[in-house]
Amino acid sequence: MFMLIVACEIGFWVVLLAALVARYVFRWQRTSTVLLICVPLVDVVLLAATVVDLADGGLADNVHGLAAIYLGVSVAFGHSMIRWADQRFAHKFAGGPPPWRKPKSGPERVRYEWREWGKFMIAYAIACGVMVFLIFVVSTPDHTTALWQGTIPFMSVIAGIWLVTTIADTFKKAGPAES
Numbered sequence: 001m002f003m004l005i006v007a008c009e010i011g012f013w014v015v016l017l018a019a020l021v022a023r024y025v026f027r028w029q030r031t032s033t034v035l036l037i038c039v040p041l042v043d044v045v046l047l048a049a050t051v052v053d054l055a056d057g058g059l060a061d062n063v064h065g066l067a068a069i070y071l072g073v074s075v076a077f078g079h080s081m082i083r084w085a086d087q088r089f090a091h092k093f094a095g096g097p098p099p100w101r102k103p104k105s106g107p108e109r110v111r112y113e114w115r116e117w118g119k120f121m122i123a124y125a126i127a128c129g130v131m132v133f134l135i136f137v138v139s140t141p142d143h144t145t146a147l148w149q150g151t152i153p154f155m156s157v158i159a160g161i162w163l164v165t166t167i168a169d170t171f172k173k174a175g176p177a178e179s
Contacts, residue, residue: 001053001063005070008046012074015039016085024093039082043074047130051138060144065131065151072127076119110170117166124159128152 019035022028050067054060090096103109131152135144 001050001067004046004049005063005067008042008070011042011045012039012078015042016082020085020089024089036082039078040074043071047071050130050134054134054139054143057143058139060134060139061146062150064134064144065127065147065154068127068130068134068147068151069123069155071130072123072125075126076123080119113166113169117162120162121159124155127155 015035015038019032019039022035023032046067050064054064058064084099087096087099091099102112131144131147135141135147141148
């Protein structure tokens with residue numbers, strides 16, 4: 001299962017890179033669009049494999065929780081990761097403007113930090129939703145103890161730490177914007 005997660009992460013970047021090369025190097029817009037549409041299929045493969053593994057009576061462990069976290073992060077942050085890569089490719093290969101950079105301070109930075117925390121909360125909700133689905137629909141609570149006693153509390157701690165640092169950054173970086 002762990003190797004499948006690694007393969008899906010590599011697959012995400014390979015499909016994205018192929019889409020950007022098609023778009024900016026070869027100028028194949030349709031091919032690029034089709035490849036970009038295929039990026040979420042990597043998540044579907046991982047979800048299907050996780051469901052099959054647990055439905056066949058597999059004992060859930062932290063790797064299954066990692067698969068759920070990967071799915072949540074991919075959905076919540078996937079669009080911004082694709083935009084990040086697209087801006088850099090457009091700048092390098094198509095004479096596009098310099099890539100966007102996060103603000104250093106001021107209200108723009110505060111908005112940015114809260115938006116990123118919000119994305120994490122979406123990832124958290126998706127990951128927890130997938131784990132609850134795996135616990136109660138695909139398997140049984142007895143076979144999925146690692147998810148509800150390990151992975152979900154771990155994600156909750158990360159959410160709390162991120163919230164505290166975002167609040168701290170709000171007060172630290174809310175000063176006047178740099179010019």
